[in-house]
Amino acid sequence: MKFLFFPMPAHGHVNPMLPLIQELVSRGDEVVVYVTREFEAAIRHTGASLRLLDDSLGIPPSFAGMPGLAGGSGQAMKKAMPLLMGLMRRSLHATPRLVEQARAEQADCVVYDPMAVWGRSAGKMLGLPAAIFQTSFGLSHSPTIQNAMRANMKGPPPPSALLAIGRLLLTSEVMHWRHGMPRMNPQSAFTSVEDLNIIPVPRAYQPDAGNFDDRFLFVGPSVLPRNDRGDFPLERLEGKPVLLISLGTTPMNMRPDFYKTCFEAFRDTRWQVVMACGKGLDPATLGPAPSNVLVRQHVPQLEVLERARVFLTHGGMNSTMEGLWHGVPLAVFPQFADQPLNASRVTGLGLGTTLSAQDALDPKALRETIERLDTDPGYRTRLAEFQKELREAGGHRRAADALQKFAAARRGGARQKAA
Numbered sequence: 001m002k003f004l005f006f007p008m009p010a011h012g013h014v015n016p017m018l019p020l021i022q023e024l025v026s027r028g029d030e031v032v033v034y035v036t037r038e039f040e041a042a043i044r045h046t047g048a049s050l051r052l053l054d055d056s057l058g059i060p061p062s063f064a065g066m067p068g069l070a071g072g073s074g075q076a077m078k079k080a081m082p083l084l085m086g087l088m089r090r091s092l093h094a095t096p097r098l099v100e101q102a103r104a105e106q107a108d109c110v111v112y113d114p115m116a117v118w119g120r121s122a123g124k125m126l127g128l129p130a131a132i133f134q135t136s137f138g139l140s141h142s143p144t145i146q147n148a149m150r151a152n153m154k155g156p157p158p159p160s161a162l163l164a165i166g167r168l169l170l171t172s173e174v175m176h177w178r179h180g181m182p183r184m185n186p187q188s189a190f191t192s193v194e195d196l197n198i199i200p201v202p203r204a205y206q207p208d209a210g211n212f213d214d215r216f217l218f219v220g221p222s223v224l225p226r227n228d229r230g231d232f233p234l235e236r237l238e239g240k241p242v243l244l245i246s247l248g249t250t251p252m253n254m255r256p257d258f259y260k261t262c263f264e265a266f267r268d269t270r271w272q273v274v275m276a277c278g279k280g281l282d283p284a285t286l287g288p289a290p291s292n293v294l295v296r297q298h299v300p301q302l303e304v305l306e307r308a309r310v311f312l313t314h315g316g317m318n319s320t321m322e323g324l325w326h327g328v329p330l331a332v333f334p335q336f337a338d339q340p341l342n343a344s345r346v347t348g349l350g351l352g353t354t355l356s357a358q359d360a361l362d363p364k365a366l367r368e369t370i371e372r373l374d375t376d377p378g379y380r381t382r383l384a385e386f387q388k389e390l391r392e393a394g395g396h397r398r399a400a401d402a403l404q405k406f407a408a409a410r411r412g413g414a415r416q417k418a419a
Contacts, residue, residue, distance in 0.1 A: 001407050002030040004102055005048070005133075006112040006119025009036040009058040011249040012318045013113050013135045014043075016200045019222035019396035020133070020403070022046040027400065032105055034098065034118070045227065051101065056090055057118075059250065080336070081157055085164035085186065089171050091117035096179045099125050109407035114192045117184060123194075124182045129410035131196040131403060136317045136338045138199050138218075140191040141211035148341055196406045201321065202393040204386075205345060217402050220393025221321035229300040236294065237307045240272035243370060244304050244328075247314040247335060253278035258333070258360060259286050262312075263293060265363035271370075274304050302326075310373050312355075315339035315346070324351060325390055327383045329373040333360045350382045 005021060007014045014035060024031050025047040032049045036058045043050045095118045102110075102122045110130040112119025123130025139145050157165070165186060175181045195215055203209045203218040212218075245262055247253035259277055266273050267290040276299045277283055283295040302322060305311065311323040315332040320342045323330050330352030332343035343354040352373060359365040373379055 001109065001404065001411070002032070002105065002107040003403070003407070004105060004107045004110050004119075004122065004128075005031060005033040006110065006116040006122065007033070007035060007039075007133070008113045008115040008135075009039065009053060012316050013115065014039050015226070015318055016135050016221070017111075017113075017133055018042060018046055018226075019224045020198075020399050021048050022224070023396045023400040024403070027404070029404070032107070034102075034116075042226070053098075054094065057087070057094060059087070081161035082164040085161070085168045088117055088184070088186070088189070089168050092168075092171050092175050092181070092184070094118060095121045095175070095181060098122065099179075102126060108411050109403070111198075111403065115189045117189075120184070120188070120192060121181050125180060129407055130194050131198060131406060132192060132194045134197060134199045137201065137341065138197065138206055138212055138216055140193050141216075142206070142208040143211075144207040145341060148344070152340060195410075196402060198399050198402070200395075200399075201317070202389040204389045205349075207341075207345070217399065218393060219399045219402075220390045220395055221318075221325055222396035222399075223302065223322055223325045224396075226300070226302060228298070229303060230298075232296065232300050232303075233294070234300075234303060234307070237272055237274070237304070241270055241374065242304065242308045243271045243273045243310050243312065244276075244299075244301070244308045245273060245312040246276040246299070246301065246319065247278065247333070248316045248319060249278065250316075250336070253314065253335070254280050255335075256281065256286055259295075261361050261363055261366060263287075263290055265366040266290070266293065266370075268292065269367070274299055274308075276301070310370050312370065315342040317342060320346065321390070324383065324386060327380065327387050329379040329383065331355055331369055331373055333357075349386065350378065351386060352379065 003024060005017060007017050021031050021033060032051060033043045034051045034053055035043060036053045036055050040050055098118045099122050103126055107128060110119060110123040110128050111133050112123060113133055113135060137145055169185060172184045176183050197216045199216060199218050200221050201218060202220040206218060247255060259275060262275060271292060273293040275293060275295045277295060277297060279297045289295045305322060305326040305328055308328050311328045312331045313319045313323060315334045316339060330346050332346055332352060333355040334340040334343045346352040347354045353369060355369060
């Protein structure tokens, strides 16, 4: 069978799909992935074919320059909304061309991230079986999450965001009448539902899990080597308690104030600190790093987590699941989007703790939090129990089984109708 994958071109959205793509290829299926050039090497490594999208369909570079975007509050989301709405509008304009390109593939099934507007449209416009790969929680049937998101926004969007939403809705209506594209609105990226919805978290982690019917498959994370070590000196971590610090790969990780606090908090302590500051920040701008702190723009996260005792993270779903998979207690300093929800879930399940902005920028409080996570045996006991949930969820193999069965059944049904 031939599958078309449409991820949102961002690390937190592409990386969770890679094991599933690789599994399908290993089973002899043909997989084509539509993505920007930034992810070309990762896709080729899976054995899948690649169709390059224009770089304008990725996260806007202007995110990096937005003052006050980081910080973990609803204000950050409000500031980002005009840019996100602009990205959706560009996506709508690009969709007719991409759909025609996809039509020529003569595929059997579409798999899309709801935030990839062109993927959702391709499934509808081509009449192909379409499955969702949701890279975070299932949102459509979770009032807990929906209420938390509304509360985090703290009031209505600013005028600039309302204007951007209005322009998006107008563009959607125009594209619907001109090209037959399905109408969309900002909620579509979070609440779309198909007959198969793959969610890479275990059911025990999903709020309001009982509301989700058998269309939703909670497969948990798939953690496979990414071959991204480069020249990172893993040998320097041997025999030392390792603390991994990373705020992820989006522009919200540009927090020099936080990284400098970490320097002060862990200087000359027992910890070997590994810090990823992101590609948008030159480590040299942070000043001289303490001798026990390794700072890189990028680190091989999975290989470091294999050696880590504590993970200080922003709480993106990918990083959260990878930390829990390795049984590492999490200190979550949320910045944006679903990260406050992950922080709440991790803390509520006793798998780690949430850091307020005040504590994250206080060297003493930060150091004490990390020490408590490392020395309280309750965390590791609960993590060991939760690891069973992660592994028993089935991961990419269970997702591939379901996707092949889904595509074969829908293809057979379509042939019967045609006959």
